[in-house]
Amino acid sequence: MIKVKGHLNLYRDEETGAIVNNDVTSYNQYVNSLETKKLRREELDEMKKDIDEIKSLLREILNK
Numbered sequence: 001m002i003k004v005k006g007h008l009n010l011y012r013d014e015e016t017g018a019i020v021n022n023d024v025t026s027y028n029q030y031v032n033s034l035e036t037k038k039l040r041r042e043e044l045d046e047m048k049k050d051i052d053e054i055k056s057l058l059r060e061i062l063n064k
Contacts, residue, residue: 001011001020009023021027 004010011020
């Protein structure tokens with residue numbers, strides 16, 4: 001691989017000409033951010049289910 005001028009972590013693949021980012025720290029931060037977003041989404045979905053259940057129980061109480 002050939003280092004790209006002016007960039008610390010970029011390399012050009014000699015066979016394909018593709019630019020490859022070799023910054024492991026940034027990649028790990030990206031993967032962690034995806035996991036955090038997934039966990040937040042799951043937590044939000046669970047809260048929505050809980051709210052729907054509470055609403056259903058309140059309707060049941062009011063209809064008695």
